[in-house]
Each structure stands twice: as C-alpha cells, then as structure tokens.
Amino acid sequence: MASEDWTAVYSALDVDxxxxxxxxxxxxxxxxxxxxxxxxxxxxxKPWITGNIKMQIKARQKAxxxxxxxxxxxxxxxxxNLIAKAKATYYRSKASEFRISNQSKCKCRKHNPYPxxxxxxxxxxxxxxxxxxxxxxxPWSDRYTNVAFEIPEVIxxxxxxxxxxxxxxxxxxxxxxxxxxKATGIDKVPAWMLKQYHEDLAPVVYDIVCCSTSQCCYPSxxxxxxxxxxxxxxxxxxxxxxFRQISVLPHLAKDPGKDPAPVxx
Numbered sequence: 001m002a003s004e005d006w007t008a009v010y011s012a013l014d015v016d017x018x019x020x021x022x023x024x025x026x027x028x029x030x031x032x033x034x035x036x037x038x039x040x041x042x043x044x045x046k047p048w049i050t051g052n053i054k055m056q057i058k059a060r061q062k063a064x065x066x067x068x069x070x071x072x073x074x075x076x077x078x079x080x081n082l083i084a085k086a087k088a089t090y091y092r093s094k095a096s097e098f099r100i101s102n103q104s105k106c107k108c109r110k111h112n113p114y115p116x117x118x119x120x121x122x123x124x125x126x127x128x129x130x131x132x133x134x135x136x137x138x139p140w141s142d143r144y145t146n147v148a149f150e151i152p153e154v155i156x157x158x159x160x161x162x163x164x165x166x167x168x169x170x171x172x173x174x175x176x177x178x179x180x181x182k183a184t185g186i187d188k189v190p191a192w193m194l195k196q197y198h199e200d201l202a203p204v205v206y207d208i209v210c211c212s213t214s215q216c217c218y219p220s221x222x223x224x225x226x227x228x229x230x231x232x233x234x235x236x237x238x239x240x241x242x243f244r245q246i247s248v249l250p251h252l253a254k255d256p257g258k259d260p261a262p263v264x265x
Contacts (some may be wrong), residue, residue: 010207022205053083187252
C-alpha cells in the first residue's frame, strides 16, 4: 500500500474523477490479492447435523488454526464419517415413514424427503424493486425537487467565508477508529482495509475530502447506498408499511473529516 502510486488521484481536478481513480486503484489491489469468491450460504443447519458433529467441527478448525496437521487430518476423517452416518440414519428414518411398496418411489423420496418447488432461473424482480423504491421514497414525494435557487437568493452569514478544512491527523484518526465489522458499501472498499492502512490512505482521503469541501460538491459515487428491505412482520402483506429499509453507505461517505473525539469504542 505504501508503494502504490496515487498520482492519478492527486492530479485529478474534479472530485468525482478523484473518487473514481481512488476506487479503481483500491479495487485493483483487492482483486489481485483478495479476489471475490461465490459461496453457498445456508440459513440453517442440515437436519442431520448434531451437537456432537458441531463440536468435532470446532475442534477440527482449532487444530487447523494451530497448524497441527496430524490432528487436523484425523478430525477431518472423523467428521466425514460422523456426517455420513448421521445422514444415512436421517434418510432411513424418513424413508421408513413412507409405507410404499414401490421401491423406485421409495428411493426417490429417500433422496428427496422435502421436495423443493421449482423456481424459474431468470426471475424478473424489476417490478418489485420499483414498488419498493416508491414505498421508501414516498415521504419525500411532496418535496419541491425541481425548484432551483439562485446563489444571490441564498442568505447566509458565512457565505463569504471559506469552509473549514480538516487536517490529515483528523482524517487519519477517523480511519483508525473505523469498526472493521461494518458492512461494505457500493464502492466495495471494506472498513478493515481503511482501518489497517490508515497511515497510507490518510493523505489520499484527505485530498478527496478537501477537494469535495472546496468545490462544494459531494462525490456522486457516495450518494448511492445498498438498500435491504427487512420485513417488520412475518409474513409481510403491505409493501408500503411492512418493510424497513436498511441502508449501507460507503465508509468515506460518512464524513471522514469529522472530529473523532466523541466516538467511543
């Protein structure tokens, strides 16, 4: 990180160009050293997973963390055998519930005791997304969004004063005190990376913050958020009232030039 060339960020004149160059460099490094992988996530354990199997899996992971390869291989084999036996026992118990003389049907139910309904591969969710967007933006629908005020019409006692700029120390302190467990925003820059490399990234972020403040322009990338509709009740019935929006903003969109003194950890 310390040897990275940030000339593209410093030489850019527009704040959007600075953010775009900064984000491109960060994403390039992440793709090179920490590429994204697609994994399968299960909402619950398989029905044949028992407490004993979970305990053995935990012991296996501890052996792997310690670097104890003989113990790790031994536990891998043990966990595999336990899972195979538990899985076979579970399927036998489910198959015994079906009193069917036809062995072909029994075999089919044995391997699929809970058939999953067919889901179309290409499901169009654009209509649902549009309805959720209208529901979430409904409180601001009566605002006058098309009214543009002229600069002379805006009366402010400090309009002739330059906006206060933060110091590199303030930006560095805010990056250092970021919570590494916070979710990543649409810019795909994780909080742990900003926290771990705050010494190297502070001058770059400082340049972006100062440019944004001086130009009185908020970066376009940081105006976007990842919205997750979370149901308030189960099952949700009213799309306008039964969903709560959870917004995840980029970490640099949360005012990295603020004073970190009141932040408590």
